[in-house]
Amino acid sequence: MIPVSCGQIAEAVGGELAGVDPAAVVDGPVVKDSREAGPGGLFVALPGERVDGHDYVEAVSAAGVTVSLTTRPVEGCPCIVVADTQVALGELARLVVSKLPDLVVIGLTGSQGKTSTKDLIAQLLRPYGVTVAPVGSFNNELGHPLTALQADENTRFLVAEMGARHIGDVKYLCRIAPPTVGLVLNVGRSHIGEFGSQDAIAQAKGELIEAVVPGGTAVLNADDPRVAAMASRTSETVKTFGEAPDADVRATGIKLDAGGRPGFELHIGDSTFDIQLQLVGEHQVSNALAAATAVLAVGLKPEQVAEGLNAATTVSKWRMEVTERADGVTVINDAYNANPDSVRAALKALVALGRARGARTWAVLGPMGELGDTSLEEHDGIGRLVVRLDVNRLVAVGEAARPIHLGASLEGSWGDESAYVESSDEALALLRKELRQGDVVLVKASRFVGLDRLATALLEEAPQ
Numbered sequence: 001m002i003p004v005s006c007g008q009i010a011e012a013v014g015g016e017l018a019g020v021d022p023a024a025v026v027d028g029p030v031v032k033d034s035r036e037a038g039p040g041g042l043f044v045a046l047p048g049e050r051v052d053g054h055d056y057v058e059a060v061s062a063a064g065v066t067v068s069l070t071t072r073p074v075e076g077c078p079c080i081v082v083a084d085t086q087v088a089l090g091e092l093a094r095l096v097v098s099k100l101p102d103l104v105v106i107g108l109t110g111s112q113g114k115t116s117t118k119d120l121i122a123q124l125l126r127p128y129g130v131t132v133a134p135v136g137s138f139n140n141e142l143g144h145p146l147t148a149l150q151a152d153e154n155t156r157f158l159v160a161e162m163g164a165r166h167i168g169d170v171k172y173l174c175r176i177a178p179p180t181v182g183l184v185l186n187v188g189r190s191h192i193g194e195f196g197s198q199d200a201i202a203q204a205k206g207e208l209i210e211a212v213v214p215g216g217t218a219v220l221n222a223d224d225p226r227v228a229a230m231a232s233r234t235s236e237t238v239k240t241f242g243e244a245p246d247a248d249v250r251a252t253g254i255k256l257d258a259g260g261r262p263g264f265e266l267h268i269g270d271s272t273f274d275i276q277l278q279l280v281g282e283h284q285v286s287n288a289l290a291a292a293t294a295v296l297a298v299g300l301k302p303e304q305v306a307e308g309l310n311a312a313t314t315v316s317k318w319r320m321e322v323t324e325r326a327d328g329v330t331v332i333n334d335a336y337n338a339n340p341d342s343v344r345a346a347l348k349a350l351v352a353l354g355r356a357r358g359a360r361t362w363a364v365l366g367p368m369g370e371l372g373d374t375s376l377e378e379h380d381g382i383g384r385l386v387v388r389l390d391v392n393r394l395v396a397v398g399e400a401a402r403p404i405h406l407g408a409s410l411e412g413s414w415g416d417e418s419a420y421v422e423s424s425d426e427a428l429a430l431l432r433k434e435l436r437q438g439d440v441v442l443v444k445a446s447r448f449v450g451l452d453r454l455a456t457a458l459l460e461e462a463p464q
């Protein structure tokens, strides 16, 4: 963290100093995990599910942190005592960001593709300035401030992934790091159970656009009507991306190569560039256009954007990771998360890959969470799509995924084309028995059903 005195921190977070000199300076890392605490740092004691951070205050003090943020004084340890340590962490991050006036903040939100797009933006920016971006999906009221606190005087760009579960979440994150560029990818159906409607989701995501700083840019998806409509929520510059003919940054001629990786013509103003992405799945085109538009808004040249997109690779794990086993079975591991839009995108990539290789295709699908009362209908719809896309074999895993199997059967799958199994172990057993050389297997689910382990197991073994 940039050097800040404990007195100043206490003032910013509305805390009381306990056993600490107000002049003592924090200039080390800010952490919530005691194992990462070190000299000069600050430890945030959070109430955890199993452990209470306060139990570690003594240990981190011994490890040399300057101070801990706590909700009560801890005997013999330097503390700043506050009512709520998570809120205080946000205030601390806000203080640090406000001390870095030249920092360019690129905030992004959306129902799908935040992490993929964040990784693209960070890769595009890195050659042109020190860039701080979250690890994985650090996108909530803890991950976001912890990421922002990594920025210092040398940092030029902060890329901030912002997740929303409730109205007001994105607004809160933006208050910590006001966005120079606010990018909204799409309004899908994830968390619809909590929001109630897609319009409410749009309302929540659009908070990012309202928070764009004066002189900043709102970047909107021209292909998603709910996102395009957010233009009315700012008076700052608006740039759009998509396949729509009037988008500022456009793609035409999208084709998947034999690896399921999309190529396209990128149009920026009057210039056109040939792009061949290294990422798998057509849905990455939208993410690439979004990333391109965001970095153009902070001053990259179109040529630099094109060069960066052609070179960019997958960074975060379990998102359409394609691996070929020694026996020629290809596994597409997308076991990070599953919602109707991302399952559809993944199925199309599977089919493209299968077609290019003349291979048999398998969709191993777990349940999609957080769909509220549309759950049955959405799972059924995925089953039907599997049949329409002509995927050769479907394995629906876990009780909540049974309607996928039923939907496929109703749509005309027969014999062993579609199967339902209760657990990922059973799915693995079935695959072990029936996979043939050259098959392409998509494993797609939310992490909780353990299909990530199935994907790993599939990769670790290559039956002869």
Ligand SMILES: Nc1ncnc2c1ncn2[C@@H]1O[C@H](COP(=O)(O)OP(=O)(O)OP(=O)(O)O)[C@@H](O)[C@H]1O
Pocket: 110, 111, 112, 113, 114, 115, 116, 117, 137, 139, 163, 283, 284, 286, 287, 319, 320, 334, 336, 337, 338, 341, 342, 343, 345, 346
């Ligand atoms: N533009 C897109 N449209 C539809 N699906 C997408 C898109 N981009 C990525 N996906 C798929 O959505 C899933 C989640 O991708 P990613 O992790 O990038 O999204 P996220 O918005 O960060 O998710 P989370 O809310 O869990 O952090 C992946 O399975 C990926 O294949």
Ligand SMILES: [Mg+2]
Pocket: 114, 115, 116, 136, 137, 139, 161
């Ligand atoms: Mg994410």
